[in-house]
Amino acid sequence: MNTRKLSEKLGFAMLAACMLIVTLLLAVILFDIASKGAGRISWGFLSEMPRNGMTEGGILPAIVGTFLVTLITAVLAIPLGMGCAIYLNEYATDNQPTRIIRMAIRNLSGVPSIVYGLFGVVLFVQLIHLGTCVLASGLTLGLMTLPWTITASEEALKTVPNSYREGALALGATKWQAIRTNVLPYAVPGMLTGTILGLARAAGETAPILFTGAAFFLPFLPSSPLDQFMALPYHLYVMSTQHHAITLVRPIAYGTALVLVVLVFAMNLAAIILRYRLRMTRSE
């Protein structure tokens, strides 16, 4: 009896140790970036152009570039992703083609981001002749985000009970009226939560924008969607591996990493708060 109790204690302690290791990993990552990056953050760092071969000055063009490219991603991925989810969950009958479409979408969410980058080069840069620019990068990231947006939106639609739809249809509403008045109001917050999480991931991605529009260094802000741009993740990559004086610019790299992490977390937090408030209103 005692050895059994002991082995249970030991086993559970082992599991707790696993959890502890994971927590420590996160703590070390966040602490290192926050402690070494915070010293660099100042108003000037956020609002100035890089100077002197990127060894001084700020990261304004990278911040603006990431903002712009994420905006284009959102414009492509939100309507298309939500529309596709509405079709799949509300209109499509559950037959073989629908199941194949669902499976394709699930699998495509696992396609490596660099493969989307290759696709972006052929389709947007070469075939459509956009050249390397913000638009090409945004569209590439948008396509990458689509499967995530669709899956998350469909999950949100599935949580709306069927009785809501049936109630509206029984009162004589058309299909679209039922969806608009009885399904979407309850599903949209959940759909947005998933979409924002996807956009946050897209904002931090580097591989798809490497060859579709991100620039090593630009002394100006992009003025049209057909301009090249600097982006936070690519800037961090450049500052930590490609720069001619890597040790000299390490503080700038840390500062960039901190800004990027804060940006991505702010988006995640927005999504989590949205989900939390949704849960509150549901349970009332």
Added chain:
Amino acid sequence: MTQRTEDSSKRTWRPRRKESAIHGLFLLNGVLVVAVLLGIFLLLVVTSIPAFREIGLREFLGNTNWNPTSFVRPSYGILAMLVSTFMVTLGALAIAVPLGIGTAAYLSEVASRRVREIAKPVVEILAGIPSVVIGFLGIVLVGPAIARLFHLPNGLNAINGSILLAIMALPTIVSLTEDALRSVPRSYEEASLALGATRWQTLIRVKIPAASSGTTAACMLGMGRAIGETMTVLMATGCAPAMPTSFLDSVRTMTATIAIELGEVPYNTTHYYALFTVGLVLFIITFIVNMVSDVVLRKYQKVSR
């Protein structure tokens, strides 16, 4: 579906036309999305065809030497980077699978409700860290630590990549394994406890085996993520394009090769097409991994229902 609702209720012509227009619009949307996504695969295949014609499958898959810019005789063998990719990935799984399953078991079995409320966001935040940031930490934190530990000039090698990829695969493995453990029917647990087993014995002998297909799917999805990850391995593995002999060697994966070379190669050359072929191989591998995990996952959902 719309047909049925329209027939069953008497409605005027106008809303019905509007209804079918809306239906058509969403259908078009769905078709467009699927066409675009399938187009990715087709475009990759089409762009890879010239490379197959000029290089040949045997040289491509059998040669260990990748040197497309050689003036004498360019060679296009992907074997070394294929091995590198799998080496780094398997190293990552060796770390992430036990750690991930342990964490998931802790979250679903041991942790109190309040601990779980705090611990779950840890995993979610970890999933949210951009890969380029993890790669950066590989250079500034993990690399120097490895160099000191093994007395190497620098720590940019396969083991560094494995550690970082493990961090990237962990959130997927933890959250999906936790779901799998949670969906084991309560009656299994109750039966085991009623027979006098401790909670630990129940977990090890009953719940984890019962959740095994869900756990397998979780690990495979984590593996898919690790294989396709670009920035972390590009930054942290040193990127020497040779056949690796140990985990302390600098390696260059398929993703890293594309990332390094595509920016410098002129469009529509053999080298350019060869990089797309590497992308196609990558696509096929991750597709198979995801597909298998998908099938395994569906199977376990059917069983547990």
